[in-house]
Amino acid sequence: MRIISGKNRGRHLVAPKGMNTRPTADRVREAMFNVLAPYLEAAKVLDVFGGTGAFSLEALSRGAESAVILDKDRKAQAAIAQNIELCGEGGRAKLLKGDSLQLLPTLQRSFDLIFLDPPYAKDLLFPAISLILKYNLINDEGIVIIETAVGNDMSELPLEIRKESIYGDTKILYCLKRR
Numbered sequence: 509m510r511i512i513s514g515k516n517r518g519r520h521l522v523a524p525k526g527m528n529t530r531p532t533a534d535r536v537r538e539a540m541f542n543v544l545a546p547y548l549e550a551a552k553v554l555d556v557f558g559g560t561g562a563f564s565l566e567a568l569s570r571g572a573e574s575a576v577i578l579d580k581d582r583k584a585q586a587a588i589a590q591n592i593e594l595c596g597e598g599g600r601a602k603l604l605k606g607d608s609l610q611l612l613p614t615l616q617r618s619f620d621l622i623f624l625d626p627p628y629a630k631d632l633l634f635p636a637i638s639l640i641l642k643y644n645l646i647n648d649e650g651i652v653i654i655e656t657a658v659g660n661d662m663s664e665l666p667l668e669i670r671k672e673s674i675y676g677d678t679k680i681l682y683c684l685k686r687r
Contacts, residue, residue: 512538514569521591523560524583536675551620556608561588563623565595575601578608612639618647625655654681
């Protein structure tokens with residue numbers, strides 16, 4: 509796993525050992541960032557279930573202003589901290605350690621891009637979206653990017669799906685607040 513483009517292009521990232529973290533494949537991340545390219549300059553990014561921090565670090569490499577990364581898994585936290593250091597982003601990337609659903613209400617700011625890739629079997633996606641909307645964590649023109657399994661039902665999603673892409677068994681949704 510590596511940073512695909514930008515100032516840290518080619519930099520390799522570490523991932524925690526074991527099956528708790530499911531890093532997004534480089535080719536999927538590259539396709540996502542091709543879609544997001546026009547929205548990255550000076551963006552404030554939130555990565556709700558950080559895993560390795562790759563989404564946030566890729567965004568920073570491509571011009572985002574800042575990133576907040578949340579994760580409760582100790583191995584993931586160690587990998588994220590190491591990756592922030594490897595990319596020299598200690599001044600712009602902040603790791604918050606703890607349960608994402610408990611941390612979201614404490615953020616007290618809004619973001620331009622929010623990435624949601626919760627563990628598939630934990631039923632955390634809809635509660636996280638509810639908190640994001642309740643606490644107004646996404647800017648009016650902000651984008652919520654959701655990574656989920658192809659078979660997951662998104663018909664009750666309280667966001668407006670603007671684009672959907674499928675890569676094997678992975679589905680990426682690009683969503684806006686409903687007006």
